[in-house]
Amino acid sequence: EVQLLESGGGLVQPGGSLRLSCAASGFTTYAMTWVRQAPGKGLDWVSAISSNGGSTFYADSVKGRFTISRDISKNMLYLQMNSLRVEDTAVYYCARSQGWGDLDYWGQGTLVTVSS
């Protein structure tokens, strides 16, 4: 059974950092994605990483501040978030890319709140 479990969210001050983790089970070697959803708002793609970790992609809004990575041996996905802004407040979902960008499995999400 495919499962994705995010962790690492919480309250952080503007300018602070957080590292999100996503523990994957039931599969290996798929491209993975982070998508966020601000409270009461729509879906916002954040970042993606290829199956071998060799290629990474970012939304302009997070480029230079966020870093996606993965540990294939542990089946873990990460999102290092630096220089956080109030507008980064959202539930962050990790999702599996079925083929390329079609996301067939999603975690339950972890809430990141950026506030002073």
Add this chain to the structure above:
Amino acid sequence: DIVMTQSPDSLAVSLGERATINCKSSQTVLYSSSNKNYLAWYQQRPGQPPNLLMSWASTRESGVPDRFSGSGSGTDFTLTISSLQAEDVAVYYCQQYYTTPWTFGQGTKVEIK
């Protein structure tokens, strides 16, 4: 960036009636060499993560009821629920994965009339 625009923003449909959601992309998401549209549809029920309904614009995912269908090509797409059921109350999103940044429509909220 490719902008995805859905219409309407919300709709109320009687149980058993048809619901139609439109999605328009600001540029084509049809990859000519494969003749595939890089377009997905998701359903998000309240308090839940999104659920993939369709990929490649019209390929229904395993377990998705056949009352859901997707159509369209190039820049104009439609998600149809042929006979609305109570469990279909949700927000529906289209998404292009033709090129990064992958982008979502703003969502269409479907309710029971």
